[in-house]
Amino acid sequence: MRGERRDGRRFSGLERRSPNGYRGGMTNPPLRAASARHPALPTxxxxxxxxxxxxxxxxxxxxxxxxxxxxxxxxxxxxxxxxxxxxxxxxxxxxxxxxxxxxxxxxxxxxxxxxxxxxxxxxxxxxxxxxxxxxxxxxxxxxxxxxxxxxxxxxxxxxxxxxxxxRERDTLERELTAARLRLLQAQIEPHFLFNTLANIAALVETGSDNAGPVLRHLIAYLKAAMPRLNDADATLDTELQLVRAYLELMHMRMPDRLQFSVRVAPELHGLPFPAMALLTLVENAVRHGIDPSLEGGRIEVGGQADAASGRVSLWVGDSGQGMSESAQPGTGLANVRTRLQAFYGPGARLDLHEETPHGVHVELTFTPRSAA
Structure with missing residues (x-):
């Protein structure tokens, strides 16, 4: 399996202190209502x-x-x-x-x-x-x-x-899941920023005329992305906005080598979705699929829901270099899989397939929380 991009954003907003001193969001212990019956009286x-x-x-x-x-x-x-x-x-x-x-x-x-x-x-x-x-x-x-x-x-x-x-064990498990999500997102966040800045540095060093426009698009992208870094209520629609902005940015860097399309069923846009999980797959496709290929390639982002089972499928496919037999697995896909299962439950899956004649297809399948 080929190496992959490790990027993301900090996952926060799940721990808020409530007035009674407990952590909000993930833990909110039930309050016992005072009984009107005196304890010495029979029921x-x-x-x-x-x-x-x-x-x-x-x-x-x-x-x-x-x-x-x-x-x-x-x-x-x-x-x-x-x-x-x-x-x-x-x-x-x-x-x-x-x-x-x-x-x-x-x-x-x-x-x-x-x-x-x-x-x-x-x-x-x-x-x-x-x-x-x-x-x-x-x-x-x-x-x-x-x-x-x-x-x-x-x-x-x-x-x-x-x-x-x-109940206490369930509360602890949810807190551990939240902490795990925050750790995974904190782990992948710096790589996204460093890799993007490295792309800008390469354009500047080669004296490319695209360095200025790409830098302006990067600034616009960061303005759109930064307010969402602490958004605990991210949706698939906000994720797709980031994916489109990132692909536009990469298209400006290599206009002749990268083509893309984003087609996700409109009824899925409002689904809660772990922030920057889909973006991690897209950046991985650019970094390890399109960039190393001399011919470049095309990236397709899509999604649909199965009306019978209620399960949702999202995919990122590229026609780039494909998987290398000597490549070592990184943490990007593992992080996305872990975050997806923590977000939607153990039934969520991440599957990776090699495309013919070359390229990679990564598919996420899960049942939305409202239908779980």
Whole structure:
């Protein structure tokens, strides 16, 4: 594979400080909305569970004791409400066994309370025995319900912790991706400027009449390019403007050896696109395809979208010297591939093919972020 041009621009604007102190753009941790419900109060789901247990237990006890269902329901419901309030109020206790102990102790106390409120004193022995059995039954059912609730709470806590860790890991991965993009763009930016200035120096040294116009076009190009060096929201349209300006500049330097065309479907112009990625491929084609060839050649830049799959294809083809068997791969294509995958995901591809009879065709394929 032939050597390639290594150029680009600094990738910035992805890290901005937000008022809460977090880095904006890539990281913006969600803020928890304050709940209007007091933490010591039961949730609607807990009320519903207690209601279902109370109804079922009341139906069984009413059938066994031949007592009125409503009377039994009121007594069981009173005990169930006290046990539920005890469970939720003890939620601030760090030890789970303390919450279980609080519910177990509340069961006989709640039974005693309902006995004193509803039965005459002294009461019949059979009635007293019935309330003792009710206290034991309340303790058993309260213990089982508390154990189940504690287990569910632990699972919910573990699930919330796991989700929070996944969000943090995702945030770190995005920050690493942003840092990687900035590093790659900082790596290729100086080469673009140095190589362009070297072209101007060569014209001046040879006394070419094109040195003045080329220098003026370079100044115009830099005026157009420099404001975009820190643009984090670059689009394919802005990239194509830079590509056309660069090719016009190179055409003035070698008007008889370079021809070009830029034809990209208009509906693609508004797509977000990593800045100067396409320009890197175009400059690589000029530097290593057209320049070394005595006959020169033609560069074609194109792009279209597949209506069925939604994937976009962009290509840069040249009819220049082609790939040399002894050439060593540089960092230009590797940087473009890495930036493209960081921008559009691992499904983005960069493919390089040798043209017949000579030349190189580089194609980028990806799914736009809005359709991913």
């Amino acid at each position: 609607p789901r807990q009320w519903l569970v207690v209601l279902l247990i109370t109804l079922q237990l009341s139906w069984v006890l009413a059938a066994l004791s031949s007592g009125p269902f409503l009377s039994v329901l009121l007594r069981i419901g009173f005990i169930g409400v006290l046990l539920l309030l005890t469970y939720t109020a003890s939620g601030t206790l760090r030890r789970r066994w303390l919450r279980l102990l609080a519910v177990v102790l509340m069961a006989p106390l709640a039974t005693l309370a309902i006995f004193l409120l509803t039965e005459p004193v002294p009461a019949k022995r059979a009635l007293v025995y019935g309330y003792i059995m009710l206290a034991i039954l309340s303790s058993v059912i309260g213990t089982l319900a508390t154990l189940v609730a504690l287990r569910l709470e632990r699972k919910a806590h573990e699930r919330a912790l796991r989700l929070r860790q996944e």
